Amino acid sequence: MSEDRIRNPRLRGLVVSAEEAAAHIHPGETVAMSGFTGSGYPKVVPLALAERMDRCHAAGEGFQIRLLTGASTAPELDGALARVDGIALRLPFQADPEARQRINAGTLEYIDTHLSHVAQHTWFGFYGEVDTAVVEVSAIREDGSLVPSTSVGNNKTWLDLARKVIIEVNDWHPLEVDGMHDVYYGTALPPHRKPIPLIHPDDRIGETSLRCDPAKVVAVVRTHAADRNSPFNAADATSEQIAAHLMDFLQHEVKLGRLPKNLLPLQSGVGNIPNAVLLGLARSGFRDLTAFTEVIQDGMLDLLRDGVLRSASCTGFALSPDANEEFKRNIDFYRERIVMRTQEISNHPELVRRLGCLCMNGMIEADLYGNVNSTHVMGSRIQNGIGGSGDFARNGYLSIFLSPSTAKNGSISSLVPMVSHVDHTEHDVAIIVTEQGVADLRGLSPKQRARALIARCAHPDYRDALQDYFDRALRESYGKHTPHLLGEALSWHQRWLDTGSMRA
Structure with missing residues (x-):
């Protein structure tokens, strides 16, 4: 040195x-x-x-x-x-x-x-x-x-x-x-x-x-030691379908005048689905974008280099080895376009609210009424943690949650009657996207949200079972505002623990 x-x-x-x-x-x-x-x-x-x-x-x-x-x-x-x-x-x-x-x-x-x-x-x-x-x-x-x-x-x-x-x-x-x-x-x-x-x-x-x-x-x-540079997997078909549905939604919002042509500042979680979404932004013709987020990953470097993204604010990087070498080779270019802030600023709720961020984060599961679990598998086993997703979801212009509709080779449904752990309540969740489609939950009552989620986001293997649960809950639950059958609400999770599958 x-x-x-x-x-x-x-x-x-x-x-x-x-x-x-x-x-x-x-x-x-x-x-x-x-x-x-x-x-x-x-x-x-x-x-x-x-x-x-x-x-x-x-x-x-x-x-x-x-x-x-x-x-x-x-x-x-x-x-x-x-x-x-x-x-x-x-x-x-x-x-x-x-x-x-x-x-x-x-x-x-x-x-x-x-x-x-x-x-x-x-x-x-x-x-x-x-x-x-x-x-x-x-x-x-x-x-x-x-x-x-x-x-x-x-x-x-x-x-x-x-x-x-x-x-x-x-x-x-x-x-x-x-x-x-x-x-x-x-x-x-x-x-x-x-x-x-x-x-x-x-x-x-x-x-x-x-x-x-x-x-x-x-x-x-x-x-003299490298950061943990983990390569991202190439976007699979499911990630690309999720990204395509989200692009259609954003373009529709622009058409309706609810978003400007260059959108609003982007916040994106880390992983293969967010990278597919970032790639989708470029393919969909969006330009002059900005980001106010926690982490710069490979996809954002691509958007900056290609002129799709004008600037990006973050508190850290999560780059693959190839992307890190690209960053070093062209660091003078990126230094003019990337601002690295303290975490208390990059995640500040008031700034997220005032800037009007479009917040895109992953989830483990959502329930019929839009509550989201992003941290715990089967209710009690922590995966990673809530991170900054709550900072953004509770305060952004749009809180968007992305996930495949199933996990563990189809043995788990990402849409369940009731989430086994709540990180983001139904009050903070606007949009849910799976490879099946987009559920826009804005302005909907709980029962309307349930119908939208079953029809547009549930995997076909689980759609009938979810509809059956919801129909019976409408008839038999203690109240009809947010209908639940408490004896069954978490039975899907228990079935997976007992048999290795949520399927009945």
């Missing part, structure tokens, strides 16, 4: 090994680490900490921490610490198989919370004091300020509140990311908050680096 990555003399004097840095973290601490959806997380200190925990456990000594991040990270962080039983409590979002297994086994406590809440709840003191922050950056400036890497997340809050700071300076990231970030320092605690002066999705309202009190820094570690 060239020395100019650490341009502050005092902090250059604190350069140590990952093992020496990890020695500053002690059992029982609350440790806040950088990282958002596999980007910008510390690469070597968590591994060194996990090795130390493993040695302590082998010697009969307990060693666990409470872990806070921006969102999901990677095997080098969540996986390594979970594998050695080093995490007592985790929040706010995870996607690691090791951590998930322990959460569902009940040996790792997990708080699933809206991503927009994490920074402010930490400031409010709801999670106690932050003992240590471990933050990856791409460079340290002469004045000691920190140039973020490929995510900003909650790093501002971690650096502001932690008693101790460990910095990983990773030269895998190009120096040219400097200038891409927008760190806003105008937030305050209630009742002294002021309006956030962001009017357009691409406005820059903050600073290009993170402030950090040099006196807090106890260690600096040099690294």
Whole structure:
């Protein structure tokens, strides 16, 4: 690593090994680490900490921490610490198989919370004091300020509140990311908050680096390690059908005058269906679009490069290896079109409401009345977490949920009589799309929503059974506003647990 990555003399004097840095973290601490959806997380200190925990456990000594991040990270962080039983409590979002297994086994406590809440709840003191922050950056400036890497997340809050700071300076990231970030320092605690002066999705309202009190820094570690770059699968027929239905819907909304020709700022979750949707936007002739979202993934780079997307605001990246190389090759181009913000701004409910975002997120299941479960399989087993979907769904101009109509080779219906866990209530869900079609739930009563969902989104293998349940509920339920047969409402889930299929 060239020395100019650490341009502050005092902090250059604190350069140590990952093992020496990890020695500053002690059992029982609350440790806040950088990282958002596999980007910008510390690469070597968590591994060194996990090795130390493993040695302590082998010697009969307990060693666990409470872990806070921006969102999901990677095997080098969540996986390594979970594998050695080093995490007592985790929040706010995870996607690691090791951590998930322990959460569902009940040996790792997990708080699933809206991503927009994490920074402010930490400031409010709801999670106690932050003992240590471990933050990856791409460079340290002469004045000691920190140039973020490929995510900003909650790093501002971690650096502001932690008693101790460990910095990983990773030269895998190009120096040219400097200038891409927008760190806003105008937030305050209630009742002294002021309006956030962001009017357009691409406005820059903050600073290009993170402030950090040099006196807090106890260690600096040099690294050269890639983000978790997972390749996306090619869009399958189901994803493409979902995208096509959504494109037809958006074009119809434009025709009716409910959306402008360049739509409204886009928010998109991560995965193959969102990537198919982004590709569909280009094929459908939309132009001059903007994005105000959490994560830039492959499809958005394509839209920026092709001129379909004018600008994109985010807090982190989730790029495949090929897309990451494209980003590095043309970073000067992307730096002018991508703004990376703190998580408390990228997910801020008031901004989402005011900008009028079109919010597109995945789901596990929806029920007849439009309640959506996006986190739990069969009601009690966490998948990943709510992430930022609630921040956007509750506040966007349109809240759109996308899913195949079945899962597990058809043994599970994504449309059920009653969801086994509620993340997004019927009041916050406007549009549901499966490969079968689009159900527009706006302006519909509960019974009208049920009819629309059965007719337009249910898989044919389950449509008659859903209709039968609904018809009997209309006749036999305690009330007729939102008819349910309580003895049967969750029977589909129980049938799957008992037999391996929801089919009767």
